[in-house]
Amino acid sequence: MDWKMPDLGEGVQEGEIIKWLVKEGDKVHFDQHLVEIMTDKATMEIPSPIDGVVQKIVMKEGSIAKIGQTLAVIGGEGAPKEKREESFVKREAPTKQISRDTLHEIRTTKVPLASPAIRQLARELNVDLEKIVGTGPGGRIMKEDVEKVRSSKFEVRRMKDEERIPLRGLRRKIAEHMVLSRKTAAHFTHVDEVDLTELVALRNRDKKGAESKGVKLTYLPYIMKAVIEGLKKHPYVNASLDEATHEIILKKYYNIGVAVATEEGLIVPVVKKADSLSLIELAKAVSLLSEQARSHKIALEDLKGGTFTLTNIGSVGGIVSAPIINYPEVAIMGLHKIKPTPVVKDGKVVVRDVMWISVSADHRVVDGAYLATFLNEVIKILENPKEFFHEKI
Numbered sequence: 001m002d003w004k005m006p007d008l009g010e011g012v013q014e015g016e017i018i019k020w021l022v023k024e025g026d027k028v029h030f031d032q033h034l035v036e037i038m039t040d041k042a043t044m045e046i047p048s049p050i051d052g053v054v055q056k057i058v059m060k061e062g063s064i065a066k067i068g069q070t071l072a073v074i075g076g077e078g079a080p081k082e083k084r085e086e087s088f089v090k091r092e093a094p095t096k097q098i099s100r101d102t103l104h105e106i107r108t109t110k111v112p113l114a115s116p117a118i119r120q121l122a123r124e125l126n127v128d129l130e131k132i133v134g135t136g137p138g139g140r141i142m143k144e145d146v147e148k149v150r151s152s153k154f155e156v157r158r159m160k161d162e163e164r165i166p167l168r169g170l171r172r173k174i175a176e177h178m179v180l181s182r183k184t185a186a187h188f189t190h191v192d193e194v195d196l197t198e199l200v201a202l203r204n205r206d207k208k209g210a211e212s213k214g215v216k217l218t219y220l221p222y223i224m225k226a227v228i229e230g231l232k233k234h235p236y237v238n239a240s241l242d243e244a245t246h247e248i249i250l251k252k253y254y255n256i257g258v259a260v261a262t263e264e265g266l267i268v269p270v271v272k273k274a275d276s277l278s279l280i281e282l283a284k285a286v287s288l289l290s291e292q293a294r295s296h297k298i299a300l301e302d303l304k305g306g307t308f309t310l311t312n313i314g315s316v317g318g319i320v321s322a323p324i325i326n327y328p329e330v331a332i333m334g335l336h337k338i339k340p341t342p343v344v345k346d347g348k349v350v351v352r353d354v355m356w357i358s359v360s361a362d363h364r365v366v367d368g369a370y371l372a373t374f375l376n377e378v379i380k381i382l383e384n385p386k387e388f389f390h391e392k393i
Contacts, residue, residue: 002070006046008039009300014066015039017059018169026054028074035071038169042300052076062168114141125150170264181327186363189322190371194379196338197353202385209393210280219338220258221282222389224310226381227333228254228275229388231308234374236366238307240328248365257306257326258286260293267293268326270306279391310335320356330362331371 008015015037022034033045034054056073059065114122114129118141122129127149134141167175181187196219203219210217231238235250242249254275257268269289274282292298309326314337323334334357341354357379361371381388 001050001052001074003034003049003072003074005037005065005067005069005071007067008037008044012039012067012300014064016169016172017061017063017065017071018043019061020057021045022054024054024057028052028054037065038173039300042298042303043170043296044300046071048074050074050076062166113139118143118146122146170262170267174265177327178324181325185325185327185330187322187325187360188363188368189358189360190368190375191320191356191358192372192375192379193354193356195343195352195383196355199382199385200338200353202389206279206393210283213280213393215280215283216287217279217283217393218286220286220310220312220335221279222385223335223378223382224256224271224274224282224286225279225389226378227256227308227310229381230374230377232275233377234370236370237331237361237374239330239365240307241330241362241365251307253307255305255307257309257329258289259309259311259326260290262294267298267303268306268309269293269298269302270304272302272305279389280393309333314338314355320358322358323360325360325362330365332360334358334360 005015016039018036018038020035022028022032028034028048029051030049031047034048035046036043037046052074053076054072055075057071058073059069059071065071113134113136119129121127121143125146127146129141129146132141132145132149133139134145136142136145199219199222203217203222207217231254235252236248238251238254240249240251241247253273255270255272256274257270260267260269269292271277271282271285271289274285277285289298289302292302306326306329309329309332311323311332312335313321313323314335317337320336321334323332325332336356336358338353338355340351342349343352343354344350345352357375359371359375
C-alpha cells in the first residue's frame with residue numbers, strides 16, 4: 001500500500017520529513033512510529049497504519065510532504081521489497097580532453113618561461129610557476145595566468161574555511177515564519193522602562209510560599225497578569241487582522257504565548273485562558289509547557305491560538321531589543337534584564353531595580369499613542385504591585 005501523509009490537524013497543509021525511524025526492508029507493526037515530521041513549529045512521530053514491511057521510502061529526509069502525498073510503500077507481512085532492475089551498459093571510455101582550465105595542473109620539467117616581473121608577482125602571491133603552462137607566445141607565462149591560479153587557490157581555501165548546513169527542521173520553519181511576519185505586518189517598536197523595586201520585594205516574599213507548594217515563582221506570572229489587564233483596556237493589542245475580509249478581529253479571550261529557547265530554535269507555547277489562572281497556576285503552566293517544548297513532547301494544540309506573546313531576553317543579556325511579531329498576532333512584548341539603576345526619586349538619587357520593556361506592534365492595527373498607553377497601564381501595575389496583586393501564596 002502507498003502510505004500517505006495523514007491529516008495532522010486543522011490548518012496544517014504540509015510537513016518536513018525530519019528523520020526516518022526505519023529503513024527499507026524493515027518489518028514494522030501497527031502503531032509503530034515510522035517517521036518524524038515537522039509541521040509549523042511542532043515535531044511529531046507518525047505511526048504505521050498496518051503490520052508489514054517497508055518496501056520503499058518515497059519522501060527523503062529534508063523534503064516537504066503535502067497532506068495526501070505518498071511517504072512510503074508498505075507491503076503485507078513478509079512481503080519482499082520491490083525489485084529494482086539495474087541495467088548495465090558497457091561504454092567506451094571517452095578520449096580525455098585537456099582544457100586550458102586544467103593545463104596549470106600539469107607539471108613540466110622545463111624551466112618556466114616568465115619575465116622577472118612575472119616571477120616577482122608569483123613570489124608575492126605564493127604561486128608555483130612550475131605548475132603553470134603559460135598561454136602567451138611560445139608557452140610564456142603571462143600575468144593573467146598567475147592571477148588565475150591565485151584566484152583558484154583562494155576559492156579552494158575559502159571553501160575549506162566554510163561549512164554549509166542545510167536549513168531544515170525548526171530552523172527553516174522559524175525562518176519562514178519570521179519572513180512572513182516582516183513582509184506582512186507593518187512593524188514598529190515602543191520602548192520604556194519600569195521600576196520593579198516593589199515587585200522584586202513582593203516576589204521575594206511570595207516565592208517562599210510557592211516553594212512550599214513545589215512551584216518556582218518567577219517574575220513572569222506577575223508580568224503576564226499585568227499584561228492581561230492592559231490588554232483588557234486596549235483590545236486592539238489583543239487582536240488580529242483578517243486580510244481577506246479587511247476586518248480587525250478583537251479577541252475577548254487571552255491566550256498568552258511565551259517564547260522558549262530550545263537547542264533547535266525558538267518555540268512559542270501558548271497558555272490558554274491565562275486570565276482565569278492564579279499566579280501559582282500561571283507559574284505551573286509556563287514551567288510545564290516550557291519543559292515539554294525543550295523535550296519535544298509538546299502537543300501541536302499547545303502551539304496554536306495565541307493572542308499576544310512575551311519573549312524574555314533578559315536572561316541572555318543586552319539592553320533592549322525589537323522583537324518580531326508572532327504573526328498573525330499584532331503585538332509582542334520583549335522583557336529585558338532587571339538591573340540596579342540610579343534614578344531620581346523625590347529629588348534624591350537612589351538605586352532602584354529597573355527593567356526595559358519593548359513592545360513591537362503592527363501599525364496597520366495599532367497606532368503609536370495607543371500602544372504607549374497600553375504599556376503605561378502595564379507599567380503602572382508593575383510599579384504598584386501591592387495595589388493589584390492580592391493573592392495569598
